[in-house]
Amino acid sequence: MTKERIRVENIIKLFGESAQAGLKLLQAGRGKDEIHDETGAVLGLDNVSFTVNEGEILVVMGLSGSGKSTMLRCINRLIEPTSGSIKVDGTEVTTLTKQQLVDFRREKFGMVFQHFALFPNRTIAENVEYGLEVQGVARKIRRQKALEAIELVGLKGWADKLPGQLSGGMQQRAGLARALAVNADILLMDEAFSALDPLIRRDMQDELGTLQRNLKKTVVFVSHDLDEAIHLGGRIVLMKDGAIVQSGYPEEILLNPQGDYVRRFVEHIDVSSVVTLGYLASRGIPGLFEQSKACEAYPIIQDKEGQGFIVTCDRNMPVGRVSRDALSATTSQNMPLASLMLRGVQTAPARTILKEVLPKLAQEPEGIAVVDDDGRYLGLITQSAALRAISGSTGIAETHELTGETPWIGQSPNSRWTDTVTSSSAG
Structure with missing residues (x-):
């Protein structure tokens, strides 16, 4: 039986001081524009639901403003959802206290952002072991784990270099190593490769696929690029205006697009190069x-x-x-x-x-x-x-x-x- 790691149910996010007033209007059937006109609240997520299984790559994608990054950040409550349920390994994340949430994040999640977010004055090893340092892990142990993660992502020999001495692709590998070093088996990746050159980007996609197969990590990956989503090969959740318009494997979405928005999204893809x-x-x-x-x-x-x-x-x-x-x-x-x-x-x-x-x-x-x-x-x-x-x-x-x-x-x-x-x- 496949183990379910993440369950997102009916997540709503409204931005603004009048979020609760906007929520009442949404529940009464009012639309995004009506809610904004009457309350000033901005609807970011509209009843989003999905699950992620152990060892799976789920790609949450859509155009700019679709709500994909907001949804990712709701999973570990970097953004607080207005209503709904998020369970990770059976724990209701939305009800955790501040300290419980801090501890839960350290135990469960590794996060990789679009921008590498490396400390420029720290070596690569020091950057990679930072999460372990925050956890209070002894220096010798955290350095050993950091070096193991560095080797895992193909940066052996670069541990003592500063970020400015590495290329963009190598810096992104360092960011991935930092997430792996804390041994979190759920990776949240927000446009992690979009700032890279195309060839380096494809290399990193291949690297992630290899790591996921070998380490059995559970990955939620945000992207705006359908080619990237297809190459990663997992299920796709396609969003528009804060709502899911279609979900499924690449083959299902390519062969049976639901609505004009999805059809436009997939029309440039060579089906024969994807479907098996x-x-x-x-x-x-x-x-x-x-x-x-x-x-x-x-x-x-x-x-x-x-x-x-x-x-x-x-x-x-x-x-x-x-x-x-x-x-x-x-x-x-x-x-x-x-x-x-x-x-x-x-x-x-x-x-x-x-x-x-x-x-x-x-x-x-x-x-x-x-x-x-x-x-x-x-x-x-x-x-x-x-x-x-x-x-x-x-x-x-x-x-x-x-x-x-x-x-x-x-x-x-x-x-x-x-x-x-x-x-x-x-x-």
């Missing part, structure tokens, strides 16, 4: 066991689309393909399926992005068998499914809704589809 075969693979086209008889196999595929069907061995691995015509011509016989099939079938891992298999798929009118990391059959990716995805058709979602199935989520970069694959292909 595990997401597109149809479970409605079953694999047929090679040791079964033709008369047993035909009823299974009789009402299914397509002319060719995957045949699997006793380990559920694709071994060939059999045509509808071959099966229908022998339904009254006990002919083994193995004698009717053509040996050999094109396969591709579920974590593969669509773009990588398009040339191969163009040569396979009956589709490619999608497999898990152990080579077990998951489903079929067809030319029509690929075309629907690339063209932005909603047919993919509709197909799964009609069959009562949920599409597999692909790997990019964390293994969010593994549990589903394991349970669905066991045996």
Whole structure:
């Protein structure tokens, strides 16, 4: 079972001295502009709710003024929410006293800001160990932990340098090391890489992904850049005017944008470079066991689309393909399926992005068998499914809704589809 680390429920934030008066108007159904005109209060967050699971990267994103940074700061109460609930590991953060909150922050959170916030007169090691120093950790122990964190982010050998002697990307690594040194397993990152040059920024995104996979940190990452959100690969919470307009994995948002705002947000993204075969693979086209008889196999595929069907061995691995015509011509016989099939079938891992298999798929009118990391059959990716995805058709979602199935989520970069694959292909 996946452990829930953060639960945000119905968070409202109104700025200004008349926040409570504004809250009453909001609860009465009044809009943002009406509230401001009548009370002067500014609505920053409007009933925001989401959860974050252990080891997950959740990207909270939106344009400037959408409320994403306000929401992040509400989690550790750098900004006080006007109403609502925030639970971290079951503790209601909104009810903590001032001292309890200070202690709770030190125990649970590491925070990385857009601007590096390093002390210019302290060495990198002294900057990294600062949080431990505040906690009262002995000098020898905190220096050891600081050096370990510095090495972890790739700054070994730079511990005695001053921040001004490091590049922007190296300073951001130092900021990340400072958050890691206190051993907080929840990282709150506010536009952490947006001040960096594009190439350094991509390196830092890769670095964060590697750290998250190795250390199993839980990360809430604020960004205004959809490309960055997609590259990080976690769930996305997309905000506008203080409210969530859509949430889900990148594939879900790209293929099924809800409303014009989201459509404009995703319109420049190359879907084939993001969506994975595990997401597109149809479970409605079953694999047929090679040791079964033709008369047993035909009823299974009789009402299914397509002319060719995957045949699997006793380990559920694709071994060939059999045509509808071959099966229908022998339904009254006990002919083994193995004698009717053509040996050999094109396969591709579920974590593969669509773009990588398009040339191969163009040569396979009956589709490619999608497999898990152990080579077990998951489903079929067809030319029509690929075309629907690339063209932005909603047919993919509709197909799964009609069959009562949920599409597999692909790997990019964390293994969010593994549990589903394991349970669905066991045996």
